[in-house]
Amino acid sequence: MSYVLKINQKPGGDPIKDKGDYLDSLGISSVDFVTVTPDAIKGKAPASTLGLIIKGGMAYSIGAESEDKVQKLTKWANQFVASTETYRAAQVDVIASGQVVRSYFFPQAFIAAYSEGVDEESGGGVFELTLYQKGDLKKDAKISAGFEFKAES
Numbered sequence: 001m002s003y004v005l006k007i008n009q010k011p012g013g014d015p016i017k018d019k020g021d022y023l024d025s026l027g028i029s030s031v032d033f034v035t036v037t038p039d040a041i042k043g044k045a046p047a048s049t050l051g052l053i054i055k056g057g058m059a060y061s062i063g064a065e066s067e068d069k070v071q072k073l074t075k076w077a078n079q080f081v082a083s084t085e086t087y088r089a090a091q092v093d094v095i096a097s098g099q100v101v102r103s104y105f106f107p108q109a110f111i112a113a114y115s116e117g118v119d120e121e122s123g124g125g126v127f128e129l130t131l132y133q134k135g136d137l138k139k140d141a142k143i144s145a146g147f148e149f150k151a152e153s
Contacts, residue, residue: 001096003028008089028056050133050141058125077114105142108134
């Protein structure tokens with residue numbers, strides 16, 4: 001199983017690029033799709049949020065021989081909320097046996113949570129990225145491969 005994360009640049013934004021405009025399975029170890037619903041809401045559908053939790057490893061560039069792609073995620077995560085760079089189109093493809101078995105597309109994604117750390121034993125870095133689709137546009141989110149899903153507003 002492998003994964004490809006594509007994050008498209010918004011006007012005035014800084015593209016996140018790796019072999020074009022994506023991070024591939026070399027850095028991503030798992031992807032989870034979640035629907036988050038506040039517990040206190042009785043009519044849950046209007047308040048629910050669509051999300052992706054993406055976990056992976058970090059490849060360090062000693063001496064800046066190449067650009068640290070995950071560092072661009074860190075910069076995006078720390079954007080001021082009112083910035084034009086806050087929302088970006090994001091797509092995650094899940095690939096098995098060379099076929100896309102699931103594709104998640106959020107046209108107005110934002111970073112809800114981001115963390116990274118270093119495993120002291122292995123010396124390797126890890127990151128966890130939580131993306132949400134902008135709530136009032138969740139109807140524009142798409143999940144495809146084998147079936148089509150379009151979220152209700």
